[in-house]
Amino acid sequence: MKRQLHYAALIFLAIFCVLPIVVMFATSLKLQTQIFNTGINFIFTPTLQNYRDVLNEGGFTRYLGNSLIVGLASTLITLVLGCMAAYGLVRFRFRGRNTVAYTTLLLRTVPLAVLAVPVFMIWNEAGIINSLSGLVLLYVAVNLPFTIWLLYGFIDQVPIELEEAARMDGCGPIQVFYKVVLPLIKPGLAAASIFTFRIAWNEFILALVLTDRATRTLPVAASLYITDIGVDWGRIMALGSLIAIPPLMFTFIAAKQIITGLTAGSVKG
16 A cells, blocks of 8 residues: 555646646647637647747747757866765865865755856856857856765765776876766766766856847847737747756666666765
């Protein structure tokens, strides 16, 4: 009976999580008149008109390119810096090492909306406002604490004897890091890359504040369908469905690594 209740709770949780995605996709297949139908409309004739309208608009390709550049660049830079910082925290002994390790996770708890005004002022003074490089730099700063914390646990579980054996075989510090450490922390790298890319791909508030017409990303482009005339829910849901595809694909492809990364990467003191 206890196991049945457990499975029932998991099924309910899965339905609760998937339902908004199903509603978004179903709404994207409806015309505006069907969306605002006052009756409960479970059966309707699907249409791809909203997707055609979104894809045929001139700015979609540019916004897609901006999102890909920001997402991939910030993910790559974050992983490189996070790996080096986590390795330094694990292998080098210095005063306050544990404090620094736990502080990185504390910084990740700061809401992104709180950063909007101060970051806008700093970026404006630095001359990187309304630029993709400024947005990449911000997402690296936002995602780096979580990446360091996650990879810290993985690197800490790599036996030091393996690195010592590699040094005895003639490997230098860089070779030890790339040939011994990195292959053993692939699940952690996969988990960190997915979470980093997801935040950079989906984030809205900071992207809205720090971009203009030429550099806005897909989530910001979705807000263009909210006008004084009304809200075009069909196009918003169609664009939202398209935005959700890359993170979902990456998550399903690297599901095993993500699960391993979340369960095995605990921080040790």
